[in-house]
Amino acid sequence: MRDLLNAFILGIVEGLTEFLPISSTGHLILAGDLLEFAPPGRDVFYVAIQTGAMLAVVWEYRARFFRVDLQLWRNLAVAFVPAAVLGLAAAGFIKQYLFKPVPVALAFIIGGVVILLVDRGQRTSRVESTQAMSALDALKVGLAQCFALIPGTSRSGATIIGGMLFGLSRPAATEFSFFLAVPTLIAAGAYDSWKNRGLFYADEMGMWAVGLVMSFISAFLVIRWLIRYVASHDFRWFAWYRIAFGVVVLLTAYFGWVEWTVD
Helix, strand or coil: CHHHHHHHHHHHHHHHHCCCCCCHHHHHHHHHHHCCCCCCCHHHHHHHCHHHHHHHHHHHCHHHHCCCCHHHHHHHHHHHHHHHHHHHHHHHHHHHHCCCHHHHHHHHHHHHHHHHHHCCCCCCCCECCHHHCCHHHHHHHHHHHHHHHCCCCCHHHHHHHHHHHCCECHHHHHHHHHHHHHHHHHHHHHHHHHHCHHHCCHHHHHHHHHHHHHHHHHHHHHHHHHHHHCCCCCCHHHHHHHHHHHHHHHHHHHHCCCCCCCC
């Protein structure tokens, strides 16, 4: 029952944070550490429940995904490749050294500072909608997504802020970040699940199902809210949240107020 409750909480955490520029992986690592969530396939669970968030995107934008939109699929394919290649090459290093609370906290702070520097004042946009994106625009966003391989950086943060740096409007960058989540999260979940298939146990399937369902529901609500929010707001409040959250984690680790598994 404790694992089911933890999966319920972590599924909500994943869905709420996946599409906000505050790092879902970072929140899952820290929340899981606080909950003392440590089943054999914990890290695989963190990746796999992202599938629920991905399905929320597919459902919300089903009209575009299920019609023949060759430009969209071309752009997604181009944007997907850089992080896929780099992720395969560096997966072992990332999981061994960076899936830990303190490195995640540092990435939170650095990412918050970057958002404050990039998303300030009025910006001139070259690309106002995802339909106007070229393959080169998609490649640039894909290169920005590579930074999200560092836990705590935020995949959505890297792609949205990267897209804005390269001339996309805030709504266009946000929407394309939603779309790019689909191939990225499918690939990450399938790769990790197959590689660690020995860690799947029949008596844990309920835990995985709970995490997926809660991830879908909470992500669906966030997607609906965020696309309206970015039409008239910037991301500075998310940046300050990231910085404050990272500082709190570092202080608790330094003074021993919280027993993080790794300093």
